[in-house]
Amino acid sequence: MLFKILVILHTLGATVWTGGHLILAVTVLPEALKQRDPDIVRQFEDRFEEFGLAALLLQVVTGLWLTWIYFPGFQQFWAFDSFLSVYIGIKLGLLLGTLALAIHARFFIVPNLTKETLNSLAYHIVGVTTFAVLFVVLGAGIRLGGLS
Numbered sequence: 001m002l003f004k005i006l007v008i009l010h011t012l013g014a015t016v017w018t019g020g021h022l023i024l025a026v027t028v029l030p031e032a033l034k035q036r037d038p039d040i041v042r043q044f045e046d047r048f049e050e051f052g053l054a055a056l057l058l059q060v061v062t063g064l065w066l067t068w069i070y071f072p073g074f075q076q077f078w079a080f081d082s083f084l085s086v087y088i089g090i091k092l093g094l095l096l097g098t099l100a101l102a103i104h105a106r107f108f109i110v111p112n113l114t115k116e117t118l119n120s121l122a123y124h125i126v127g128v129t130t131f132a133v134l135f136v137v138l139g140a141g142i143r144l145g146g147l148s
């Protein structure tokens with residue numbers, strides 16, 4: 001029962017994190033770039049930031065918990081000798097990439113966001129969104145017993 005609840009919560013968090021970033025990258029960002037108006041992105045971020053971060057935190061907690069159930073004590077996990085541990089390992093790599101991009105954007109680009117730095121923010125948004133979609137692809141791959 002716990003396992004099922006964790007998978008449902010993990011899937012729900014994925015809809016928020018990945019869905020939110022897809023909306024940002026596909027609808028909000030192009031409009032901001034067209035009008036050269038950073039405020040359009042800022043308005044979205046103001047509303048989405050806390051909810052989105054809560055969803056990412058939920059993903060990390062439920063994701064690690066699920067991993068703990070598959071690999072009690074993370075014992076066999078680090079051997080990376082099954083598709084499951086390889087896929088989860090890639091997800092941890094995506095997590096590090098996401099955190100690096102998000103921290104760089106949040107603390108170095110967003111505070112002085114101007115027309116000139118909008119392009120740089122755009123690359124970050126596209127990067128985080130690509131990682132968000134890859135999280136879902138790999139997650140579905142885990143459920144499907146591998147993607148090949």
Ligand code: HEM
Pocket residue numbers: 007010011013014015017018056059060062063064066067088091092095132135136138139140142143
């Ligand atoms: C934003 C980040 C993430 C997203 C969007 C995401 C998305 C998903 C999705 C859509 C699934 C398929 C659920 C299903 O139908 O079974 C999944 C499964 C899974 N994810 Fe994530 N994930 C994220 C982060 C993580 C992290 C950080 C870990 C752990 C290190 C993790 C570990 C797992 C595991 C173990 C499963 C398999 C659960 C199962 O048996 O179905 N995920 N993920």
